Amino acid sequence: MSSRTESRMVVGGREKLLELTLRWVVIVIAVAFALFPVVWIFSAAFNPTGNLANQTLIPQGVDSLDELLTNFRGLLVEDVDIHPFWNWLGNSIFVASITSVLTVLVAALSAYAFSRFRFAGRRNLLVLVLLIQVFPNMLAMVALFLILQQIGKLSEYIPQALPFLEGINWSFFSLFGLNSLGGLILVYMGGAMGINTWLMKGFFDSVPRDIDESAQVDGASHWQTFWMLIFPLVRPILAVVAILSFIGTINEFVLARVMLRDKTTWTLMVGLYNYVSDNFARDWGKFAAGALISATPIVILYIALQDQIVGGLTQGAVKG
Amino acid sequence: MSALSTNAGGPKGLPALISGQILKLIGLAILDAFGLLLFYAFWFSGNTALALIIAVITIGMNVVIFVPRLYPLRWMSPGLALMILLVIYPLLFTVSTAFTNYSDGHLFSKEQAIALHSKATFTPEDAPTYRFTPYVNKADPTDYALWLTREGDAGTEVIFAKEGEPLVVLEGVEPEPPEEYEGYRPLERRELVAALSVLETAQFGEEPNTVTVVSAARGVAARSLQRYVWNAELNGLEDRQTGLFYAADDETGSFIANKGRAEQQELQPGYWVGVGFNNFRRFVESPALRGPLVQVFVWTVAFAFFSVMTTFVAGLIMALVLNSPDIPGRKVIRSLLIIPYAIPGVISILVWKGMMNPNLGVLARSFGINPPWFSDPLWAKIGILLINLWLGYPYMMLICSGALQAIPTDIYEASSVDGANPWQRFWNITLPLLLVTVGPLLIASFTYNFNNFVVVEAFNKGGPPIPGTLTPAGYTDILISYTYRLAFGSGRGADYGLASAITIIIFAIVAGVTLLQFRFTGQWEEVSENV
Numbered sequence: 001m002s003s004r005t006e007s008r009m010v011v012g013g014r015e016k017l018l019e020l021t022l023r024w025v026v027i028v029i030a031v032a033f034a035l036f037p038v039v040w041i042f043s044a045a046f047n048p049t050g051n052l053a054n055q056t057l058i059p060q061g062v063d064s065l066d067e068l069l070t071n072f073r074g075l076l077v078e079d080v081d082i083h084p085f086w087n088w089l090g091n092s093i094f095v096a097s098i099t100s101v102l103t104v105l106v107a108a109l110s111a112y113a114f115s116r117f118r119f120a121g122r123r124n125l126l127v128l129v130l131l132i133q134v135f136p137n138m139l140a141m142v143a144l145f146l147i148l149q150q151i152g153k154l155s156e157y158i159p160q161a162l163p164f165l166e167g168i169n170w171s172f173f174s175l176f177g178l179n180s181l182g183g184l185i186l187v188y189m190g191g192a193m194g195i196n197t198w199l200m201k202g203f204f205d206s207v208p209r210d211i212d213e214s215a216q217v218d219g220a221s222h223w224q225t226f227w228m229l230i231f232p233l234v235r236p237i238l239a240v241v242a243i244l245s246f247i248g249t250i251n252e253f254v255l256a257r258v259m260l261r262d263k264t265t266w267t268l269m270v271g272l273y274n275y276v277s278d279n280f281a282r283d284w285g286k287f288a289a290g291a292l293i294s295a296t297p298i299v300i301l302y303i304a305l306q307d308q309i310v311g312g313l314t315q316g317a318v319k320g
Numbered sequence: 321m322s323a324l325s326t327n328a329g330g331p332k333g334l335p336a337l338i339s340g341q342i343l344k345l346i347g348l349a350i351l352d353a354f355g356l357l358l359f360y361a362f363w364f365s366g367n368t369a370l371a372l373i374i375a376v377i378t379i380g381m382n383v384v385i386f387v388p389r390l391y392p393l394r395w396m397s398p399g400l401a402l403m404i405l406l407v408i409y410p411l412l413f414t415v416s417t418a419f420t421n422y423s424d425g426h427l428f429s430k431e432q433a434i435a436l437h438s439k440a441t442f443t444p445e446d447a448p449t450y451r452f453t454p455y456v457n458k459a460d461p462t463d464y465a466l467w468l469t470r471e472g473d474a475g476t477e478v479i480f481a482k483e484g485e486p487l488v489v490l491e492g493v494e495p496e497p498p499e500e501y502e503g504y505r506p507l508e509r510r511e512l513v514a515a516l517s518v519l520e521t522a523q524f525g526e527e528p529n530t531v532t533v534v535s536a537a538r539g540v541a542a543r544s545l546q547r548y549v550w551n552a553e554l555n556g557l558e559d560r561q562t563g564l565f566y567a568a569d570d571e572t573g574s575f576i577a578n579k580g581r582a583e584q585q586e587l588q589p590g591y592w593v594g595v596g597f598n599n600f601r602r603f604v605e606s607p608a609l610r611g612p613l614v615q616v617f618v619w620t621v622a623f624a625f626f627s628v629m630t631t632f633v634a635g636l637i638m639a640l641v642l643n644s645p646d647i648p649g650r651k652v653i654r655s656l657l658i659i660p661y662a663i664p665g666v667i668s669i670l671v672w673k674g675m676m677n678p679n680l681g682v683l684a685r686s687f688g689i690n691p692p693w694f695s696d697p698l699w700a701k702i703g704i705l706l707i708n709l710w711l712g713y714p715y716m717m718l719i720c721s722g723a724l725q726a727i728p729t730d731i732y733e734a735s736s737v738d739g740a741n742p743w744q745r746f747w748n749i750t751l752p753l754l755l756v757t758v759g760p761l762l763i764a765s766f767t768y769n770f771n772n773f774v775v776v777e778a779f780n781k782g783g784p785p786i787p788g789t790l791t792p793a794g795y796t797d798i799l800i801s802y803t804y805r806l807a808f809g810s811g812r813g814a815d816y817g818l819a820s821a822i823t824i825i826i827f828a829i830v831a832g833v834t835l836l837q838f839r840f841t842g843q844w845e846e847v848s849e850n851v
Contacts, residue, residue, distance in 0.1 A: 142819055291671065299659055300592050306654075
């Protein structure tokens with residue numbers, strides 16, 4: 001080796017060191033930026049003073065574990081009459097689980113038909129489903145609000161329209177009206193149908209058709225082929241879709257806020273939003289406790305599923 | 321495989337088939353009964369469009385079940401029904417509402433509004449008066465009734481009047497109030513004081529034939545009359561109390577009376593009417609509407625553009641920084657960096673809002689960063705972009721690192737042989753190749769931020785408000801939040817017609833951008849191939 005190449009290697013090494021240092025500086029800044037609010041909310045949740053103005057990064061004057069949990073006690077026990085946090089938590093879990101499971105099942109039925117049957121108008125229908133999806137159902141919030149309002153009033157309308165049915169209690173319909181979790185679930189399902197049908201059609205397309213053809217030669221009906229063969233095959237990916245739909249539903253705020261008008265029917269996001277906008281400075285600590293309780297499971301789910309999520313995000317982009 | 325063929329042929333097959341058929345018919349019958357019920361109830365209550373949608377869904381279900389050729393649609397029927405009711409119908413509704421004056425004060429159809437006004441009553445000066453004895457329902461202490469007597473030429477007229485039920489003229493009974501009548505008993509004197517306020521405001525009888533208490537102290541009640549009477553010939557409501565005539569103006573959906581020379585009086589509520597392109601025209605013609613809308617529109621575009629730009633640049637830098645085998649623990653760092661993306665958006669925004677709180681928040685107290693985030697238009701815009709950067713860069717980082725890994729390494733090798741420096745390599749190779757794959761997602765991100773209601777609403781409700789506007793609007797309001805304020809905003813009344821008109825404008829823009837995205841990526845061709 002000559003001295004020239006040696007000196008070039010030294011220069012290369014120095015450059016490399018500089019580059020690496022630069023990379024780490026950027027990483028440290030980015031991680032600090034990303035995590036600062038997270039650390040801050042952690043600190044706020046355990047800070048016994050509970051208000052915005054006196055919060056310090058390390059909670060001060062804490063003598064016991066009991067004191068550390070002041071905000072949690074306030075949120076979960078003492079304040080539940082004014083801010084029914086348990087209701088919100090329950091409502092969110094209820095709405096999100098039912099929405100995600102039903103969405104996956106109903107969309108899977110449509111997707112299977114699109115994937116396996118050939119019929120007149122199939123193409124147009126598929127394009128229509130995709131086109132409709134361009135119109136976000138949030139934009140139609142006025143219309144959705146009025147639909148749910150009318151569904152809720154069915155218990156008044158039916159006895160008026162058909163007096164002989166007066167004896168029956170029709171208030172069952174208000175379970176799907178305005179200010180009801182059932183109505184919100186319907187709205188979410190309707191909005192998610194198009195995109196999920198498309199997504200799952202892709203999954204079904206990836207299952208070779210030979211499988212169902214051989215089953216049908218053996219005399220299986222379409223339903224049996226779907227339910228006993230294809231569905232179990234795509235179940236893992238459907239589970240991921242269901243979990244993502246679950247997270248998305250929990251996070252949804254706009255429609256929930258428009259449709260749910262009553263403190264006890266609020267979901268977590270609507271509740272937490274109203275909690276803190278009532279009195280920002282005073283309820284800061286309790287809001288932080290609620291935020292921590294709501295966000296932690298979702299963050300864990302997200303990080304656990306990050307590869308699938310990244311796959312879903314980039315599917316359209318990195319294909320070709 | 322044996323499990324699959326239980327239903328196929330064999331001696332068991334036929335009964336199973338028949339019972340399946342019966343089950344199907346029973347299910348369909350229940351569905352039809354419900355469909356008919358809903359159709360009739362909606363139709364009767366004036367929700368014609370909703371009734372028709374129910375009819376379409378119900379008939380569609382039947383057709384799909386009975387026509388074997390449509391077997392595939394059976395699979396889709398639940399999904400399609402949901403989409404028709406909750407996506408297509410709202411879309412059509414929004415479009416048609418945009419051409420009406422549907423708003424607070426104009427929520428009813430003309431018939432409904434007339435029926436509503438026809439229920440109003442008044443007590444004329446010379447109305448027949450009665451002496452009354454108050455009664456109360458034994459089972460329900462809030463349900464009152466009146467025992468009414470009136471001396472007439474043909475003897476004493478006796479009426480028993482309950483709330484909300486037709487007046488009953490009693491024939492051949494003693495005028496003396498009985499101890500009990502149809503489950504009602506007379507109010508005792510000590511109960512009377514508490515009941516006074518109710519008795520004096522209640523209407524006994526069924527509108528418009530009611531009796532109201534004139535003087536509880538003297539025990540006098542009077543017969544009320546229907547106040548507004550519809551005159552179909554003159555197309556208006558006669559006010560029998562004041563003698564005014566409220567002409568129905570079918571252009572604006574209002575009942576207007578001329579009172580004196582230049583004075584007009586409107587009877588609320590009016591009714592909704594089609595107004596053609598008026599909602600769209602109002603923006604062009606009214607400067608007080610146009611001003612804020614133009615401002616909101618410009619900010620919407622700027623907000624969406626800068627959001628995409630800042631998050632993309634930050635995300636790309638992080639992807640490039642992490643895209644090196646020399647960084648240990650890349651997976652852990654990436655997991656930490658996507659936390660902002662994983663936290664529910666509403667919560668993150670509220671946390672930021674707390675940190676930015678003037679004087680009290682951590683940015684002000686610990687870092688001395690205390691600009692007027694919430695009261696100054698420019699700082700509010702900077703603040704909202706900063707929060708959106710925090711929320712959005714992990715997404716960009718994820719898609720950029722995916723795209724970076726897809727760029728073949730031999731291109732880089734070839735370029736370094738040609739003597740290109742890293743900077744040149746980035747501008748001439750990495751970025752163009754990256755944009756090919758990430759470009760469509762940037763456009764999607766633009767349309768997403770175009771309608772990013774949550775960040776605007778949760779940060780500052782669109783504020784600070786723009787002064788001197790006809791409709792509530794703020795400096796950080798984007799089109800969708802402005803629409804929300806028009807439709808659900810408190811104070812100045814909801815204007816659904818105007819809100820729907822703006823919704824259509826938003827939809828047109830989003831659809832246009834999406835079309836551009838499809839053109840850009842050839843996704844349409846992809847769609848047609850997959851189809």
